[in-house]
Amino acid sequence: QQQVKQSPQSLIVQKGGISIINCAYENTAFDYFPWYQQFPGKGPALLIAIRPDVSEKKEGRFTISFNKSAKQFSLHIMDSQPGDSATYFCAASISGNQFYFGTGTSLTVIP
Amino acid sequence: GAGVSQSPRYKVAKRGQDVALRCDPISGHVSLFWYQQALGQGPEFLTYFQNEAQLDKSGLPSDRFFAERPEGSVSTLKIQRTQQEDSAVYLCASSPEDSNQPQHFGDGTRLSIL
Numbered sequence: 001q002q003q004v005k006q007s008p009q010s011l012i013v014q015k016g017g018i019s020i021i022n023c024a025y026e027n028t029a030f031d032y033f034p035w036y037q038q039f040p041g042k043g044p045a046l047l048i049a050i051r052p053d054v055s056e057k058k059e060g061r062f063t064i065s066f067n068k069s070a071k072q073f074s075l076h077i078m079d080s081q082p083g084d085s086a087t088y089f090c091a092a093s094i095s096g097n098q099f100y101f102g103t104g105t106s107l108t109v110i111p
Numbered sequence: 112g113a114g115v116s117q118s119p120r121y122k123v124a125k126r127g128q129d130v131a132l133r134c135d136p137i138s139g140h141v142s143l144f145w146y147q148q149a150l151g152q153g154p155e156f157l158t159y160f161q162n163e164a165q166l167d168k169s170g171l172p173s174d175r176f177f178a179e180r181p182e183g184s185v186s187t188l189k190i191q192r193t194q195q196e197d198s199a200v201y202l203c204a205s206s207p208e209d210s211n212q213p214q215h216f217g218d219g220t221r222l223s224i225l
Contacts, residue, residue, distance in 0.1 A: 043216030
């Protein structure tokens, strides 16, 4: 059973556009929600993370929106650039002891 | 280097052979995690150490998988009698302590079982 459901599977965005990736979860015990960026042949790298006591967190061009009642969270990439082309994973954990990852979104930003 | 180091980067083995994958975490990091990432999928949790103690091994798929971290730093993931379904990228991550500290991932070991 997939603990974290991620969509879309793939996404194509024009340079300068907004990329939006969505995730949903069921387990209300999750208390930490990170997003990772992964390039081919590399390990995932932490982009931004949020805890359920806030509804939004912004770091540069990356924003997480969190809806606790709907058990959903999303990543917004503003002013998307070709260098943002990568696979993005959402994840959720309980006290950092075990992380459950989504299935990934392959983002392509076309010039 | 300052990051998580994994070796070898690539490993090819024949079905039935034993393999050992090594992870050097960031110096001083207390927590260490192993994940399995199948092609086109997200990482799946295998096991977790806090220092030398293996606190959670619920993700290990069978008793052929064994992990250790005897001195609380370097960790080894061993797979005995490998099967074709073991082919995947094995990722190691470390963090300063638990309680949701960011995980730093290595670049993984790509294991191919022939």
